[in-house]
Amino acid sequence: MKDMMPNFNLVQPTDLASAISLLTDAGENGWAIAGGHDSLDWFKDRIKRPTTVVDLTGIDSLKGIRETADGGVEIGALTTLTEVELNPIIKEKFGLLSSAAGRVASPQIRNKGTIGGNVSQDARCWYYRSGLDCYRAGGNTCYSDTPEGMNREHCLFGASRCVAVSPSDTAAALVSLDASMVIQNSSGEKVVAATDFFIGPAIDIENMTILKPGDVLTAIRIPATWAGAEFYFEKVADRNSWDFPLVNIAAAIKMNGSTIEDIRITCGAVECVPKRLNVVEDIVRGSERNEDTANLGAGAAARGAVPLNYNHFKIPLMEGLVRKAIRG
Amino acid sequence: MQKKFSSDRYDPLSTERDALSRRTFIKGVIAAGTVAGAAGLMTGCSGGDSSGGGAGSVERLVTINVNGKDRPVDVMPNETLAHTLRNKLGLTGTKLGCDRASCGACTVMIDGVTTYSCSTLTHMVRNKKIVTVEGVGGPNGELHPVQQAMIEELAPQCGYCTPGQVVSGVALLQRNPSPTRDEVRHALSGNLCRCGAYNNYINAIVKAAGRA
Ligand SMILES: Cc1cc2nc3c(=O)[nH]c(=O)nc-3n(C[C@H](O)[C@H](O)[C@H](O)COP(=O)(O)OP(=O)(O)OC[C@H]3O[C@@H](n4cnc5c(N)ncnc54)[C@H](O)[C@@H]3O)c2cc1C
Ligand code: SF4
Ligand code: FES
Ligand code: FES
Numbered sequence: 001m002k003d004m005m006p007n008f009n010l011v012q013p014t015d016l017a018s019a020i021s022l023l024t025d026a027g028e029n030g031w032a033i034a035g036g037h038d039s040l041d042w043f044k045d046r047i048k049r050p051t052t053v054v055d056l057t058g059i060d061s062l063k064g065i066r067e068t069a070d071g072g073v074e075i076g077a078l079t080t081l082t083e084v085e086l087n088p089i090i091k092e093k094f095g096l097l098s099s100a101a102g103r104v105a106s107p108q109i110r111n112k113g114t115i116g117g118n119v120s121q122d123a124r125c126w127y128y129r130s131g132l133d134c135y136r137a138g139g140n141t142c143y144s145d146t147p148e149g150m151n152r153e154h155c156l157f158g159a160s161r162c163v164a165v166s167p168s169d170t171a172a173a174l175v176s177l178d179a180s181m182v183i184q185n186s187s188g189e190k191v192v193a194a195t196d197f198f199i200g201p202a203i204d205i206e207n208m209t210i211l212k213p214g215d216v217l218t219a220i221r222i223p224a225t226w227a228g229a230e231f232y233f234e235k236v237a238d239r240n241s242w243d244f245p246l247v248n249i250a251a252a253i254k255m256n257g258s259t260i261e262d263i264r265i266t267c268g269a270v271e272c273v274p275k276r277l278n279v280v281e282d283i284v285r286g287s288e289r290n291e292d293t294a295n296l297g298a299g300a301a302a303r304g305a306v307p308l309n310y311n312h313f314k315i316p317l318m319e320g321l322v323r324k325a326i327r328g
Numbered sequence: 329m330q331k332k333f334s335s336d337r338y339d340p341l342s343t344e345r346d347a348l349s350r351r352t353f354i355k356g357v358i359a360a361g362t363v364a365g366a367a368g369l370m371t372g373c374s375g376g377d378s379s380g381g382g383a384g385s386v387e388r389l390v391t392i393n394v395n396g397k398d399r400p401v402d403v404m405p406n407e408t409l410a411h412t413l414r415n416k417l418g419l420t421g422t423k424l425g426c427d428r429a430s431c432g433a434c435t436v437m438i439d440g441v442t443t444y445s446c447s448t449l450t451h452m453v454r455n456k457k458i459v460t461v462e463g464v465g466g467p468n469g470e471l472h473p474v475q476q477a478m479i480e481e482l483a484p485q486c487g488y489c490t491p492g493q494v495v496s497g498v499a500l501l502q503r504n505p506s507p508t509r510d511e512v513r514h515a516l517s518g519n520l521c522r523c524g525a526y527n528n529y530i531n532a533i534v535k536a537a538g539r540a
Contacts, residue, residue: 004404004406004407004411005406006406007404007405007406008405008406009385009405010385010386010405010406010449010451011385011386012386012451012452033449033452036447036448036449036452037429037447040408040429040447040449041428041429041447043406044427044428053405055449055451055452057452082441105429105518106429106432106517106518107442107496107514107515107517107518108429108432108435108442108443108444108496108518109429109444109518111441111442111443112438112441112443112444112447112448240517241517241518242430242518242520
């Protein structure tokens, strides 16, 4: 389709307070836009039809990367993925996020796509994306989880009617780095852990995050906890460019000699939220970092997985990635 | 504009061929459309609403800087940059492939950074400097070294992705004049080539870098 998307009012505030009041007034008919790579597809396909689109890119206070007093960083939600990838502080202290940001989509998308948009993006289930009235769209069926449905990209864990997965590459890294999300709305500011920001269908089947109309994600904070740890990020996708993860893995490991002193390991695209692998962490914490430990961890990685018709391959894929991450 | 080639051989990069080429014809229609009210061209606009946004929405008459020139243009709130460039400003060098940020045919530079114009609202970049494939050459139509090298390396096959490949190549050499082959591959990794001429494009950019 090369035609126009339906019309809307485009408003371009330059301060956060105006953006919040515009979004609050518009309620369900409002839409925040940042890089636009998720938003415009919905508009072009006429599946989401907001009447007021609030452009956040003119708000300078939402951009940039600052070191915080505790030795962590705060990343403005409107910072582009390219800036996150190339930022010297992030590269030096939190290379995990730098690698994850650098593996998103394509250079052009990273150049304009924002980290806030990347973590707030909607599900990439193609049934839902094509406008079908599935559970996630407010209907009462899932087209993917049926005997004929295509569900190769879908989840292994946490299904609750909907079997879509978290599509974001940066989300897995942020969960492993113990990041938190700063959200503002008309009643003030709240800071929530990344693990609480992402929500699954059992909590809210129509939203991937806790963001509500009128909320603006203003920043992402990463504490010093994992600064300078050893990191491992890997993404497996059908194509090297442009493609969403089939499975990605983001691990942060603190070593004490040859022993794994502490570890965070998170898998993306296997559940509706980034899946933190607590069981694997518990198994390998305190052990030597070697092949045996890696195999033990890998063996537990997909415990409890409930594969769908076409995504059994994600189980060995996940196990293999966990093995590689732990082995280093 | 000056002729870029004195010979009358087929010239894949020329924007000026026969006086009545398809391209010239389309541009003529666009120009006429602009005079008669560009909104008449906007077939898919919802409910035939061409009045733009309501109260509080952006001002439609804007001036955008394209290829170093300030161009006054009437831009609707829901208009993509690819649409403005192609249908309003007649800069049809920028192609539309997927219209979904998935191919790179529409790549332009915004403040020197490559961006998909199909997935950018014009109003969101109206204060920035936009460079399209028409703007990468010299003032008298001289080819950019990347374009020259693409001709020599016979880089394009069908040519549809070429403007996007050129823009990505030029942007790379602006920030990194002597890239490695891997850096070139990385810089072109957001430009799909349906004909699979990737190696030719990479060869050309490596060659152009050697000359810069
Ligand atoms: C072809 C293609 C391939 C892709 N491949 C990948 C991939 O491999 N890995 C990956 O992780 N992603 C991928 N993506 C997703 C892409 O990275 C995201 O769409 C992009 O990062 C979103 O950022 P944006 O700023 O462009 O989003 P926008 O479209 O502007 O926003 C996305 C959503 O977030 C909301 N939002 C944005 N910013 C805020 C804010 N500050 N506060 C509140 N809400 C906000 C918007 O309302 C919207 O709902 C791909 C996208 C495309 C189109
Ligand atoms: S997996 Fe979720 S988004 Fe996809 S069709 Fe089923 S309910 Fe809809
Ligand atoms: S037309 Fe813009 S990326 Fe394909
Ligand atoms: S030359 Fe045909 S698409 Fe690239």
